[in-house]
Amino acid sequence: MTVTRCVEVALTIPDNEAETALATLRRLGVELAQLRRADLYRVELNPAQEDAVIATLRDLETIYNPNKHSLRVRADRKPQAGELWVEELHGESRSSAAAARAGQVRIAGRLLPGVTRIERFTAWRMLENGGEAAGPEVVARAAQTLLCNPAFQKATVR
């Protein structure tokens, strides 16, 4: 039996990439008050190994630096309101089935025992004035105009 967990790594310092994307989206006519970005790892794992896997992720400084990142395990496994998840197609964002069969799923070169699948997304969270989540039409426009290139990326919204 396996369980799926979403591990979110986000900057706690100002995110220049998100600010650049926000400024560009506004210039393209997508009205947003805030745009936040996070790296999201959807991990399918043996529940007995969960604590060890999260500890390994916390130990990987190439994806999580406690001086500038937060790391949290989300209860949800799909985008929430105002969220856009972008994933690369046919790329490195998914572990291979062969790696799973061989028990060799890795992230940033580190073996993750007990993990059968890992998918990486960029999660964009869009807020409108007043702090409420952006509506689905705004999220879709942001994806179409800038945040997702459908030629090689897949956008998932709520």
Added chain:
Amino acid sequence: MSVSEARRARVGILIFPGTNSEEETLRACQAVGLDTELVHWNADLDAVRSFDAYVLPGGFAYEDRVRAGAIAAHDRLMLAVREGAAAGKLVLGICNGAQVLLESGLAPGLDGAVAVQAGFAKNAPHGKFRSTHVYVKLAIPPNRCAITAGLSPGAVIPAWASHCEGRLAAQLDVLDRISRANHVAFVYCDASGNVTPEAVPNGSALGAAAVTNQRGNVLAIMPHPERDAWTFMHHDTSREQARGNASAMLATSGGIALFESLAKALAR
């Protein structure tokens, strides 16, 4: 009126924050006699519009934020480039410049559309940055693209591939149309011009190193010909043979051919 009497075509080399190959590109353009200027992102837009052709050099425009080329594709400078391309001006994008052209929809421009139809995705199979010497072969009739019209059929040009996101990627039906409509201007090959899977450094679909638009006035090429434009940059024995001979070392190398072809196109 002779070419020398005519007004020389002016080429603008566009610099975005993070561009880093403008000097080599400038020198290659100047070496073939082009009247070339560096144009910064905050330049007056009407001044940018006054150029006859544009070259988008390599680098990491806007730090590759969101995706390589994605933010620069929407930079105000690109208004002039879009207008110019629509008016038939020549536009050459190299490496990051090529990524900008695909993200802006100026290439491949299937059916004449300006829309994002393809992209340069992370290299396969490992998604890692590669810097390696390559050869590219002209895969279209030379006059299919104005910028390649001065090359010989099947011309082989040396260059340096230096990128993390250089794999041409698109939906399968789009790739089929790109191939059938002769949008793949250059493919990777070996030094003898043999097109082999081993010659492709990044898993690029169709073995593509460069794509052109339907009209043939826009060319997006991933490897850098300007980094193999002089013998001292070259990778084979010619560089070793030139050691101790300054004039031989500073002689132009194969990569200059693309800039010579650009200059010929602009002299017409």
